[in-house]
Structures are given as structure tokens and as C-alpha cells.
Amino acid sequence: MAFKVTIGQFYNTKSIIHKLDPRIKILVSFAFMVLVFFADSIVLNVYIALALLALIYLSKVPLKVVLKAIRPVFFFLVLAGLMNLFFVQGGNVLANLGPITISEAGLNAFFIYTFRFLFLVVAGTLVALTTNPIQLTDALESMLSPLQKLGLPAHELSMMLSIALRFIPTFSKEAERIIKAQSSRGADFESGNLIERVKLFIPIIVPLFASSMRHADNLANAMDARCYTGGEGRTHYRELAIDKRDITALIICAIYLLVFIALKIYL
Amino acid sequence: MSILNCREINFSYEDKERVLDNLxxxxxxxxxTVILGHNGSGKSTLARHINALLLPDSGSVEVFGLSTSSEDNWLEIRRNAGMVFQYPDDQMVTSVVRDxxxxxxxxxxIPRDEIIxxxxxxxxxxxxxxxxxxxxSDLSGGQKQRIAIAGILAMRPKLIIFDEAGAMLDPQGRQDLSDRMKSLNEQGxxxxxxxxxxEDALEASRVLVLDEGKILYDGSPQEVxxxxxxxxxLGLDAPFSINLISALKARGIDLRVTLGQDELIDQLVEVL
Incomplete structure (x- = not known):
């Protein structure tokens, strides 16, 4: 039994998408996610899907990797889709299966909501796949820094996120080790009903929690020893700079948005 | 002028026994310098006093002439006295080596150009x-410790403290680390x-043995x-090869420090 880690799963192909400024990627992906909610016709959804496919192509990330990254939410996707299909009523009745009625509106909702959710997940996944975690946290710090004057600890937040991402592989390795250790003493993680299975996780969670405390303590010492005193007076090794490529990307996005609006109004 | 001066320092962790005793x-x-001691002898606690991660209950610690009792000195002290810790994983802050x-x-x-x-x-x-x-996280323990050393070197310190830095490594990794320390020492x-x-003590110019927060022995490896x-x-048992090498060294026969028996035999054959 292994823990699959999908957060912060950077896949470096050195494509033009990878080289874009992370702030642009984050902003555009947020704008795109909002746009997804305005796509209420088949044409608009196809338009959205085309953009995502183009981005996947440009990022040179194999489709298989993208699909693997969204697999954990697949179950939820299907479940939400079926809920819509069965419980949204309206328009002509298309099928009658005993107590369940599938209506035209239900079918419509099934397509719209399932794909809408899929688009959101793919858009987010693309940012994670094409941006290394350090760039992601640097971008966050840079974007939040105007709020620093209002008392928001922008540097501290991004440092926390960066450390959290850094420790994901450490903890997943450790969880695996604890599971093996407990299994070797006869713990059985594979059988039993749901409640029994949840209970079985206690002997994993407790040592994992204890070790995370130890890691935190050691890390704090190591950071102190390397003169960490917070964000003030700190310089940056990585510099974020908007270049021509980023401007071009923004222009393309703006054109994309205008076409979207036109399609929305005239169709 | 000495770079480190500890005067009669006492330390205990919250109402427990004394860890450092008038040291x-x-x-x-x-x-x-190699500071030897078994678990609980106070050696790591002493190390943490040197870069102001811990402060003595009484007595004083001066590093490069700066007292650790004043918080204003801490950055200057830590910049000059870098520390490599025991757990390689717990001193990596980011997920890319360079960063x-x-x-x-x-x-x-430091300005960006100089950092690069x-x-x-x-x-x-x-x-x-x-x-x-x-x-x-994709690197081996020994490689991670090398990165940790690089992280310290980039601060341009004068003193580097290795706090059980080899304890999580295999014998080969420990040997490499020891060689690295020697070459760093030769660089100044x-x-x-x-x-x-x-066996880590053999290459040192000075060995201190710590027990119950006190310095028990202090001298050259041979003396100790x-x-x-x-x-x-005290639980500080040297492997046979080390005992032999140090005994021969005391009699003027210089062998390269090794833990491998085959290599030791080869060297002995050569000498004979």
C-alpha cells in the first residue's frame, strides 16, 4: 500500500509553458477557472476544452501524466455527474428506469457540470505540473506582498507553503515505513469494514504525528543556525521578471477572452 | 587569540539533571577538534551553545569575541559558525538543491549576483x-550532507560544527564526510x-572526551x-583496526586510517 502524492507534482519538460512567469500562470488559471463557470453552452465548453488541449500540447506533458494526476478526483467527478443526471428534473423525460427518471435538463446538467469540474481540475493540475514548487511559492509571495502593508504575513505564508511542499515526500516515505513496520507486527490494513479500517489508521497517524513534531523541531534549529529571521532584510536567489514571452502569452489570453465573450453574446 | 571561549558554563533542560557541568x-x-561522548554526555548540547542555539544557565560563551548572551550578536555568530546537523532531511528547507x-x-x-x-x-x-x-529528497544521505555543507559554505563561515553529522550515514559515507572535514580544515x-x-577522532588535531557534562580527557588522539x-x-569502543593503527602510530609507524581489514593487512604487508 503506497501513498500517491499528486500535490506539487512538478513534471519538467522545459516547454514554453514551463518558462512562463509563475505569476502569469496563476493569474491566468484563476481567470480561466472563472470563465469556465460562464460556459453554459456546448460551443463554449468545446471552446474551453480546446484551450486546455492546446495548453497540454504546448506544455509537452504527456496526456497520460495529466490523466494520472487527475485520477484521484475521478470518483468524485463521476459521482457528481450521476447525481446531476438522476436528480435534476425538467424538460422532456428521456428515460424511465423504475424510480429514477432521466430528464432532458438532467442530461444537460450531467454534461455541463461534469465537464465544468473536469476543466477546473485540469486547469489547476496544469499549473502544478508546469511550475516548480519554489516558483509557485515565490509567485505567491510576490503577489501577496502588496497586502503586507495591511499586516498580511506574505513571506511567512509562502515559506510555510514551501516547507509543506518540501516535506510531502519525506512524510509519504515515512508513512510507508510505519505501515511496513506495523504490518510486520501483524497489523492488517486490507480487511475489515469501514470503521475498523479507520481505526487501523490510528497506529499510523500517531507515530507520524510524533515524527512530524521532531522534524519541525530539527528544522527550526537548522533554520536558526542558518540565520533565518523572517522576511525582513532577506534577498532572493530567484528573481521573477516579466519578459516578452509573458507579454505575448497575456495578449493571446486577452484575445481568447474576447472571442469567448463574442461567442457568449452572439450564439 | 582563541575563537571560542566557554567559561564555567552550566546548563540543564527544564528542571532535569545538569547536562553541562561547569565546563x-x-x-x-x-x-x-573532535568532541567524543556517548549518548547523553552533553556533547550536542555543548555544540548548540557554540552558535547560540542554546544559552548557558550560568557562565559565558564567547565566539569570535562576541558573547552569545546578547541577542544582537547571534546573526554574526551564526554566520561565522555554521552547523551541519545529524538528520540530513531536517535541514533541507526547499525542494531544489541550488535554492x-x-x-x-x-x-x-547578500545581493543576488553574489548569492549566485x-x-x-x-x-x-x-x-x-x-x-x-x-x-x-531524491539524494542519498551522504549527498544530502554534502548539500548541507555547501549551504554552510555559502555563508562563508570561519568555523564549521558537525553535530553527529555522520550518525545517519553508512561507514563509507562517514569516511567520506571525515575526509571532507580534513580537507576543509586544510583550506583554513x-x-x-x-x-x-x-575512529572519527584519529584525524583530529585535538580530541575532547565528554562525560556527564564534563571534559574527561583533552589532548591529541594518541594521548586520549x-x-x-x-x-x-564509557561505551566508546574503538574497532580493532583503529586500536592497532593508533598503537602503531604511537610507535612511529604511520598507517592510513582505515576500517577495512583487507586494506589494513595490505598496508601492514607493505610496511613489513
Missing amino acids: SLSLEPGSY DIAFGPENLG ERVEAAIEAVEMQDFADADP YTIIHITHFI FEHSDHLKE
Whole structure:
């Protein structure tokens, strides 16, 4: 039994998408996610899907990797889709299966909501796949820094996120080790009903929690020893700079948005 | 002038037994000192006093002439006295090797151009050029410790403290680390190595044995190893090869320090 880690799963192909400024990627992906909610016709959804496919192509990330990254939410996707299909009523009745009625509106909702959710997940996944975690946290710090004057600890937040991402592989390795250790003493993680299975996780969670405390303590010492005193007076090794490529990307996005609006109004 | 001056320091962790007991110590610049002790002897606690991670309950610690009792001195002390810790994983701050090495200089507010220069120099110094853009979690323990050393070197310290830095490594990794310390010392860095492996002490210019927060022995490796029976009682048991090498060294026969029996035999054959 292994823990699959999908957060912060950077896949470096050195494509033009990878080289874009992370702030642009984050902003555009947020704008795109909002746009997804305005796509209420088949044409608009196809338009959205085309953009995502183009981005996947440009990022040179194999489709298989993208699909693997969204697999954990697949179950939820299907479940939400079926809920819509069965419980949204309206328009002509298309099928009658005993107590369940599938209506035209239900079918419509099934397509719209399932794909809408899929688009959101793919858009987010693309940012994670094409941006290394350090760039992601640097971008966050840079974007939040105007709020620093209002008392928001922008540097501290991004440092926390960066450390959290850094420790994901450490903890997943450790969880695996604890599971093996407990299994070797006869713990059985594979059988039993749901409640029994949840209970079985206690002997994993407790040592994992204890070790995370130890890691935190050691890390704090190591950071102190390397003169960490917070964000003030700190310089940056990585510099974020908007270049021509980023401007071009923004222009393309703006054109994309205008076409979207036109399609929305005239169709 | 000594770079470290501990005067009669006492320390205990919250109402427990005394960990450091009236300990005094001074170190010369450019020295290579090994502090030996079993678990609980207070050696790591002592190390943490040197870079102001811990402060003595009484007595004083001066590093490069700066007292650790004043918080204003801490940054200057820590910048000059870098520390490599026991757990390789717990001293990596970011998920790219280069960025991790840059962490110290970033904290010190060094201009970006100079950070880039320092990072490259530090990567080269620990021969990790091939892994400069790797994720530290994909590296071996020994490689992670090399990155940790690079992270310290990038701060341009004068003194490097190794706090059980080899304890999580295999014998080969420990040997490499020890060789690295020796070469750093030859480049002019003052080295303090805290360890419970007696064989680490052979290359040192000075060995201190710590027990119950007190300095028990202080001298050259040969002087200290004369008490090997007592060291054994303290749980500091040297492997046979080390005992033999140090005994021969005392009689003027210089062998290269090795833990491998085959290599030792080869060397002996050559001498004979």
C-alpha cells in the first residue's frame, strides 16, 4: 500500500509553458477557472476544452501524466455527474428506469457540470505540473506582498507553503515505513469494514504525528543556525521578471477572452 | 587569540539533571577538534551553545569575541559558525538543491549576483555539480550532507560544527564526510566534530572526551587513546583496526586510517 502524492507534482519538460512567469500562470488559471463557470453552452465548453488541449500540447506533458494526476478526483467527478443526471428534473423525460427518471435538463446538467469540474481540475493540475514548487511559492509571495502593508504575513505564508511542499515526500516515505513496520507486527490494513479500517489508521497517524513534531523541531534549529529571521532584510536567489514571452502569452489570453465573450453574446 | 571561549558554563533542560557541568573550553583558530561522548554526555548540547542555539544557565560563551548572551550578536555568530546537523532531511528547507544552498545567503541579505556566485562556488566545493537542480529528497544521505555543507559554505563561515553529522550515514559515507572535514580544515576552516564514533577522532588535531557534562580527557588522539580501557567503559569502543593503527602510530609507524581489514593487512604487508 503506497501513498500517491499528486500535490506539487512538478513534471519538467522545459516547454514554453514551463518558462512562463509563475505569476502569469496563476493569474491566468484563476481567470480561466472563472470563465469556465460562464460556459453554459456546448460551443463554449468545446471552446474551453480546446484551450486546455492546446495548453497540454504546448506544455509537452504527456496526456497520460495529466490523466494520472487527475485520477484521484475521478470518483468524485463521476459521482457528481450521476447525481446531476438522476436528480435534476425538467424538460422532456428521456428515460424511465423504475424510480429514477432521466430528464432532458438532467442530461444537460450531467454534461455541463461534469465537464465544468473536469476543466477546473485540469486547469489547476496544469499549473502544478508546469511550475516548480519554489516558483509557485515565490509567485505567491510576490503577489501577496502588496497586502503586507495591511499586516498580511506574505513571506511567512509562502515559506510555510514551501516547507509543506518540501516535506510531502519525506512524510509519504515515512508513512510507508510505519505501515511496513506495523504490518510486520501483524497489523492488517486490507480487511475489515469501514470503521475498523479507520481505526487501523490510528497506529499510523500517531507515530507520524510524533515524527512530524521532531522534524519541525530539527528544522527550526537548522533554520536558526542558518540565520533565518523572517522576511525582513532577506534577498532572493530567484528573481521573477516579466519578459516578452509573458507579454505575448497575456495578449493571446486577452484575445481568447474576447472571442469567448463574442461567442457568449452572439450564439 | 582563541575563537571560542566557554567559561564555567552550566546548563540543564527544564528542571532535569545538569547536562553541562561547569565546563570551560577554548579553541584555537584553524584547529580540528573532535568532541567524543556517548549518548547523553552533553556533547550536542555543548555544540548548540557554540552558535547560540542554546544559552548557558550560568557562565559565558564567547565566539569570535562576541558573547552569545546578547541577542544582537547571534546573526554574526551564526554566520561565522555554521552547523551541519545529524538528520540530513531536517535541514533541507526547499525542494531544489541550488535554492537550498542559497537559503543562508538569502537570510543574510547578500545581493543576488553574489548569492549566485556563492552558490556555484559551494556546489563545486562539495562536488555536487551533477545534482545542482535535483530534489534533495531524491539524494542519498551522504549527498544530502554534502548539500548541507555547501549551504554552510555559502555563508562563508570561519568555523564549521558537525553535530553527529555522520550518525545517519553508512561507514563509507562517514569516511567520506571525515575526509571532507580534513580537507576543509586544510583550506583554513576551523572544524568541530561532535561524534560518538571513536575512529572519527584519529584525524583530529585535538580530541575532547565528554562525560556527564564534563571534559574527561583533552589532548591529541594518541594521548586520549592511551586511556582506551576507560573509554571502553564509557561505551566508546574503538574497532580493532583503529586500536592497532593508533598503537602503531604511537610507535612511529604511520598507517592510513582505515576500517577495512583487507586494506589494513595490505598496508601492514607493505610496511613489513
